[in-house]
Amino acid sequence: MATEANTSAPAEPPQAPHAPETQTAQTTTEKSQKETQPTDQKAKGEQPAKGGEPAGEKKLSGAELKKKAKEEKAARRAQAKAAQTSQGQPSGGQEGAGDGGKGGKGKPKQDGQAGGQHKGHHAKPAAAAPVVPKEVKPAVPECFGHLSMARRINITQADKDVDPAVLVLGQHMSTFALSDSITRLEATLYAFKKVIDSYTTPIGTTFSRHFTSHVLNPQIDYLTACRPMCFSMGNAIRWLKLQISKIDIDLPDLEAKKLLCESIDNFIHERVTLADFVIANTAAELIEDDQVVLTYAHHHLVQRALLQAQEQGKQFSVVLIDDAFERVGVEHSKALAAAGIPVTYVSDLGALRSNLRDVSVVLVAAEAMFSNGAMYARSGTCDIAMAAKDLGIQVVALCETINFTERVSIDSLTYNEIDPERLSDVGFRLLFDTTRDRYISTIITELGNASPTAVPAILRKLEEL
């Protein structure tokens, strides 16, 4: 949620300070109106259905579509207003604030947000009176209430402005079919390209002024609702909005779209494809003969680096410690073994020190890097890094610079995500943890190897680029 607030900030100053409370109010009202909608459809079942419905909509011309959407929105807003007034006290104070920010372009964003965000767990108590028939999510323990969580959203509940490509993407993200930050980033940018492609600037406005607030933001809100945005997505969206705002007002639509799509392609190429290539190469070069490399669970960057080192003819072995509650390492170890690397698969963090004893280097991939040098990665990474550092073993983190964020985190509960798949009345799982800079020896980025304390410097450099 915080990510989303941040990304919207530069493009839309009036929206920037929208506090969670505002969202909560919106959420509450939205929720009460949503109750009437049939919601028994499962997200899975709907995926095929999606092909038909939005396609039909698409046959309408852009202008018609827009008009229709506007009408719907207006109706919905009226309904929401009514609900708000009838609901009274809980949202009363917030309503003014919400309306204040609503002027013009702010409005659709909030609508979209409400449509998606109405799951926000803090909103729940407020709407408790008319209990919602939709799938009852087990309560998040109070102490972790501030953390966000991915959530399956019925396609029917999504904002009407959401592009079909983004709809599908959202479903993939909420079901963790796309889970790591770089894959999500790539998919998001491709989906946005489609959104740009299918956009036509309405008469009386310009691309750069209309697109972001009326078309792009609903997509972003929907995606955020499906799963909280990762830092790389935040960075990329901020970049994209900047590019849009830079587009010359007089530029014809077609060319503006072409220009934008090209720069998105370049962005993906530079920051993702090439970055991965460089990082995997650098990491592979780091591995020497007769070394034992330890890695945790699965990350495509690590896998790529290891396979590359093997291709280079290096004789090394791998100790793979798996995440005990999400065995993604099994496939990883099979892939490595198939390539001829001797692999030791360790099922959990038990006997960690013993497993680390012969290891020469620990290779992990980061989900994000904070500007204080802390690494945001799969939960469990920190424990391994600490144990490794205790034993004097190098800890190398692989991370594309697009994952760097200027935010600071000193503990793992500042930014984290709850695993929706394993959240039940009894069980609870966090997806990430934060490894402090002192437990990381080197970060390998596409700009070269750096010490964790150099993250702010890299961030500055990126701003200049």
Place this chain on the structure above:
Amino acid sequence: MPSAVAGYAPNLDKYLKSLKGQPLELSIENLVSLLKRRQIKGAEPCAVATAHIILQVVARSKWQNVDGLLDNVSRVGRKLVTAAPTELVIGNIVRRVLGLIRDEAAEDRNEPQSEDPSDGHATPTDAVPNSTVAKQDSAGGYLNNSPGPQSRPGLIVSQSSVNIPKSLFHLLSASPPADSDHAPGSPFAGSGTSTPQHHKNSSSQVHALRSEVIDGIEEIKDEISQVDDQIAALADVQIHSGDYLLVHRPSPTVERFILRAAVKRKFTVLIVTEPPRKHLAEVQHASFRKKLSAAKITVVNILNGGLMAYMARVDKVILGAKAIVANGGVISDAGAAAIARAAKESGNAVIVLGGIYKLSPETPFGEDEVIEWADPSSYVDFADGQLVGSVDIRTAATEMVPADLIDTYVTNLGTHTRDHLSTLIADHYKPEDIDFHLWDDARR
């Protein structure tokens, strides 16, 4: 025996029931195989089983003197220790019993010794009791010259180590004859000749010793059964309202501890569960959760292996010990070391619970030595040929938590720091028994 196993899974209860009807040797062999097959496992069951079988050894095996008894007990103890080398409690119980026998023997020896001469030479020592200590001392010294070595044979098992504690023991004991007994006794010249003498009154002595040792073992058994309660009594001191407690696969001891605190305090418990095994989806620690919920305590099962993510919130980490080694390291379920390390990183207290019988005088040479490797097939499918064929798979069941990660040890005797453990070890074990499991059977 395999046929019997096929019908039902043998466990501690069934084993204990079987003890009465069976010949001693068969019972021992049964226990050895049960331990080897991990059909009796865990600190408490192992301790109980050991206490029972040692009691049988004391009661039913053939022995003529203290020496023989010590031999029998340590021989059986060695078998059990070899059967389950990672269960350090087995060795602890055997050492406790050995120490007990030595104490009883020393008492027996002192009583008849001080009486025998007083019987024979009558009144001098008795009539002039403590008023002239010096005189009595010298008299006793002469008088006890021959009985001194006479009592030795029982302790010949390891001569060199026997001397030190014996002199220590006698220094502390108030009886002067015993004191003097040591000086002439140290040259072991007369030991061979004196042994026959010993047999004269051995039958009554053996009988007395037997019943006293059996009483002592019964006390150890009682102690084991009361440990959880006694530890739980200390819960209120450690757990406060509003605490966030993290427990790693709570053992009955830990559960009792927390439930006791739940009577008075309101706190939150995070339970770190065992990784789910294939096809098993039941809620772990369900009964514990139920009891806590009944006490209005918030319980959350944590489905993470690495616990660093939660440490910012957690106040105390409570670990149940399988054994506590001499240097303060704790043997616990796999994953505990990572948790303790994470707690240390965030400055959270790590509290270890374990009965004093789990405190072992041994210190393993390396952490690897005490790791018990588990069956990886519960996590990895044997049908997965690609994995089974080419990948080396490891799963640990237990591991050692390094001593420097632990803040407090709570035992049935109270709350201790790491430095205090050596005192406790000295209180409970005799130095000459510490290495009993390394003795060679032939060295007797």
